[in-house]
Amino acid sequence: MSDTTPDIIYTKVDEAPELASGSLLPIIQKFAAAAGVSVGTKDISLAGRILATFPEALSAEQQQSDDLAALGELVKQPDANVIKLPNISASEPQLVAAVKELQEQGYALPDYPYSPSTDAEKAVRAKYDTIKGSAVNPVLREGNSDRRAAAAVKKFAQNNPHRMGTWSADSKTRVAAMDGDDFFSNEKSATLDKAATAKIVLETADGETVLKEGVSYPEGTVVDATFMSAAALDAFLADEIAKTKEEGTLFSLHMKATMMKVSDPIIFGHAVKQWLKPVFDKYGDKMAELGVNANGGLGSLLERVKDEPEILKAIEEVRAERPPMYMVDSDRGITNLHVPSDVIIDASMPALIRAGGKGWGPDGKEHDTNCVIPDNSYAPVYDASIEFFKKNGALNPATAGTVQNIGLMAQKAEEYGSHPTTFEMPKAGTVKMILDDGTVLHAHDVAEGDIWRSASARKAPIEDWVNLAIERQKATGYRSIFWLDANRAHDAELIAYVKPILEAKGVADKFEIMAPRDATIASLETITKGENTIAITGNVLRDYLTDLFPILELATSAKMLSIVKLMNGGGLFETGAGGSAPKHVQQLQKENHLRWDSLGEFCALGESFKFLADQKDNAKARVLGEAVEVATQGILDHDRSPSRKAGEPDNRDSHYWFARYWAEALAAQSDDPELAAHFAPIAKALADNESAIVSELADAQGNPADLGGYYHGDADKVSSVMRPSATLNGIIG
Ligand SMILES: NC(=O)C1=CN([C@@H]2O[C@H](COP(=O)(O)OP(=O)(O)OC[C@H]3O[C@@H](n4cnc5c(N)ncnc54)[C@H](OP(=O)(O)O)[C@@H]3O)[C@@H](O)[C@H]2O)C=CC1
Numbered sequence: 001m002s003d004t005t006p007d008i009i010y011t012k013v014d015e016a017p018e019l020a021s022g023s024l025l026p027i028i029q030k031f032a033a034a035a036g037v038s039v040g041t042k043d044i045s046l047a048g049r050i051l052a053t054f055p056e057a058l059s060a061e062q063q064q065s066d067d068l069a070a071l072g073e074l075v076k077q078p079d080a081n082v083i084k085l086p087n088i089s090a091s092e093p094q095l096v097a098a099v100k101e102l103q104e105q106g107y108a109l110p111d112y113p114y115s116p117s118t119d120a121e122k123a124v125r126a127k128y129d130t131i132k133g134s135a136v137n138p139v140l141r142e143g144n145s146d147r148r149a150a151a152a153v154k155k156f157a158q159n160n161p162h163r164m165g166t167w168s169a170d171s172k173t174r175v176a177a178m179d180g181d182d183f184f185s186n187e188k189s190a191t192l193d194k195a196a197t198a199k200i201v202l203e204t205a206d207g208e209t210v211l212k213e214g215v216s217y218p219e220g221t222v223v224d225a226t227f228m229s230a231a232a233l234d235a236f237l238a239d240e241i242a243k244t245k246e247e248g249t250l251f252s253l254h255m256k257a258t259m260m261k262v263s264d265p266i267i268f269g270h271a272v273k274q275w276l277k278p279v280f281d282k283y284g285d286k287m288a289e290l291g292v293n294a295n296g297g298l299g300s301l302l303e304r305v306k307d308e309p310e311i312l313k314a315i316e317e318v319r320a321e322r323p324p325m326y327m328v329d330s331d332r333g334i335t336n337l338h339v340p341s342d343v344i345i346d347a348s349m350p351a352l353i354r355a356g357g358k359g360w361g362p363d364g365k366e367h368d369t370n371c372v373i374p375d376n377s378y379a380p381v382y383d384a385s386i387e388f389f390k391k392n393g394a395l396n397p398a399t400a401g402t403v404q405n406i407g408l409m410a411q412k413a414e415e416y417g418s419h420p421t422t423f424e425m426p427k428a429g430t431v432k433m434i435l436d437d438g439t440v441l442h443a444h445d446v447a448e449g450d451i452w453r454s455a456s457a458r459k460a461p462i463e464d465w466v467n468l469a470i471e472r473q474k475a476t477g478y479r480s481i482f483w484l485d486a487n488r489a490h491d492a493e494l495i496a497y498v499k500p501i502l503e504a505k506g507v508a509d510k511f512e513i514m515a516p517r518d519a520t521i522a523s524l525e526t527i528t529k530g531e532n533t534i535a536i537t538g539n540v541l542r543d544y545l546t547d548l549f550p551i552l553e554l555a556t557s558a559k560m561l562s563i564v565k566l567m568n569g570g571g572l573f574e575t576g577a578g579g580s581a582p583k584h585v586q587q588l589q590k591e592n593h594l595r596w597d598s599l600g601e602f603c604a605l606g607e608s609f610k611f612l613a614d615q616k617d618n619a620k621a622r623v624l625g626e627a628v629e630v631a632t633q634g635i636l637d638h639d640r641s642p643s644r645k646a647g648e649p650d651n652r653d654s655h656y657w658f659a660r661y662w663a664e665a666l667a668a669q670s671d672d673p674e675l676a677a678h679f680a681p682i683a684k685a686l687a688d689n690e691s692a693i694v695s696e697l698a699d700a701q702g703n704p705a706d707l708g709g710y711y712h713g714d715a716d717k718v719s720s721v722m723r724p725s726a727t728l729n730g731i732i733g
Pocket residue numbers: 085086087088089090137258341342343344347348556557558576577578579580581582583584595596597598600
């Protein structure tokens with residue numbers, strides 16, 4: 001790192017976490033400065049990334065540096081220390097909305113080309129596509145993941161159990177997955193015995209089309225290829241729509257259109273088309289002329305046909321025949337199929353399971369739900385959970401143990417790195433992955449419209465992941481399970497890595513290897529008994545399980561400790577395991593109450609200071625970090641987390657208490673008398689002015705709040721909304 005790089009980088013992001021930073025970051029910077037620790041920022045927000053991508057469209061003062069690229073380099077440096085808050089992984093409708101807002105603010109960005117035809121439009125579209133979906137996390141996650149609830153957080157949840165929905169044995173809620181011809185059943189996998197460069201071609205009756213060239217893999221990479229049949233998917237969706245109606249449940253679809261930004265919007269589009277099949281059969285050509293793209297969801301479809309009464313009438317007729325749909329917002333008529341990124345499986349399925357298997361229907365009431373998750377790779381986890389709770393009743397958070405996670409994530413591992421090598425087949429033929437020595441690594445016969453994809457996992461990250469698991473097992477002694485299915489092609493290749501490492505280290509007897517369905521049941525049985533377990537998983541299950549178990553155990557994944565031990569030695573500290581909570585922003589805009597819980601930020605901050613202390617032998621950073629832990633404990637012990645309701649303490653109040661407990665802990669410690677002396681008057685001022693600060697914060701709530709923008713807020717407006725206590729600001733400075 002250069003001398004000018006701050007000791008710690010705190011990321012500028014979007015939505016609720018960014019609003020929270022408006023209040024918390026000035027406190028962090030001020031406290032850190034007293035110990036000589038600098039905390040800088042890098043902008044990885046959606047708006048920031050858009051502006052950085054189109055310098056040619058902007059005036060000199062509007063241009064923005066490419067902070068994501070800079071951070072991507074930084075995380076490969078041994079002394080990287082980054083606190084990463086959750087950011088928007090934009091679906092097409094979110095990206096388009098952000099562009100529109102920026103244009104209205106006077107940034108002359110090009111319109112998003114829905115159907116690019118000229119070369120210029122194609123170039124603009126290609127640039128926008130790089131910003132879409134999960135474009136940040138894979139760049140920064142140059143290490144594997146260690147996610148768990150800190151001991152204090154888990155204990156707090158056991159002592160203050162949250163409300164759980166009730167499960168009944170006769171619940172009609174279930175998971176529906178395809179019975180074949182999906183990614184799971186068509187998968188092939190191989191481990192490369194030497195470095196190779198591959199090309200991916202489609203051979204058809206008319207010749208060969210190159211889909212991708214120059215994909216290079218180091219020796220030892222596990223390379224998979226698979227496809228989902230479009231015809232099988234359509235038949236499955238049609239069948240499930242019909243079955244949902246017979247069963248009298250809600251129809252729901254759970255995808256990850258953000259991280260799986262190529263394959264999953266296509267699957268989502270198939271569901272939109274099946275749902276409105278008679279309309280597409282009759283008016284498909286007309287709708288195509290109007291620019292309808294089913295992959296963008298019902299919301300954008302309805303917008304494009306709004307002046308076509310005949311099509312609107314046909315849509316209404318079909319809707320009347322369909323089962324009720326699982327709703328995102330029943331008051332505003334927003335369905336599951338409106339926007340591809342509204343229902344994201346890692347958050348949506350756990351919320352439904354926590355609620356006793358209930359989803360919200362169009363009538364604003366809770367109902368049993370058919371949860372459609374087409375591919376079978378991971379659907380069994382949710383199926384097994386639902387069946388477990390039907391049989392055993394809901395989990396009891398007061399007595400349940402915990403499931404920690406060690407996730408294979410580094411260097412774009414597995415499906416989450418597959419979008420550059422995912423294609424919707426333009427024609428029927430054979431897809432081949434051909435290595436530079438002529439070897440045909442994988443071949444699949446496909447039909448037009450099938451979704452083919454290749455994913456890979458590199459040797460160094462796999463070995464690092466196994467070693468991290470060994471370390472965590474040793475540190476905890478918990479039951480440790482590799483969630484790998486010996487009957488799945490990719491998992492079998494991973495098992496071939498895992499077993500020899502465990503044996504060489506003499507710890508094979510400390511680990512179990514189970515397919516996801518069995519591992520789910522074993523883990524639920526373990527925590528039901530009050531015992532703990534470590535789930536050692538691939539990248540997708542890392543994502544899914546670190547929402548599923550925290551939401552059941554702690555009510556939220558926001559309170560998780562999420563450490564990414566970077567492979568080159570640095571540290572990336574993610575805050576929580578959840579996202580950017582768009583609903584929280586809506587509430588703030590409406591009634592100036594922010595229910596975002598910054599506990600994830602507090603946990604990450606403590607780890608980041610302690611990492612700095614170890615890395616740079618910085619004793620003051622250790623004192624700061626230890627005091628952060630005391631403050632975090634104080635927040636829990638005194639129940640200072642935000643309330644969900646306007647008029648009650650919110651995110652800003654929790655930051656006041658955090659600052660106060662932090663200052664008190666710094667004043668009380670004796671390791672660094674200089675810091676103690678510095679913070680004693682600050683702690684006193686925060687305590688003496690409690691009633692003024694609390695009432696100034698309370699007065700701010702109630703009325704709509706103006707942020708000057710949703711994706712690109714006005715810094716001064718955000719600051720005045722998020723720092724409404726003049727007394728507190730006076731003390732913090
Ligand atoms: N690491 C990352 O960068 C991640 C980014 N994302 C992105 O976040 C956005 C939203 O994703 P979504 O799937 O809706 O998931 P979210 O985790 O943002 O939201 C789901 C729900 O979880 C609760 N929640 C999450 N975080 C907190 C918190 N700190 N405090 C209190 N409650 C919290 C909220 O519940 P309630 O409304 O009941 O209060 C929220 O509505 C998307 O753009 C997605 O791409 C998603 C996951 C991770």
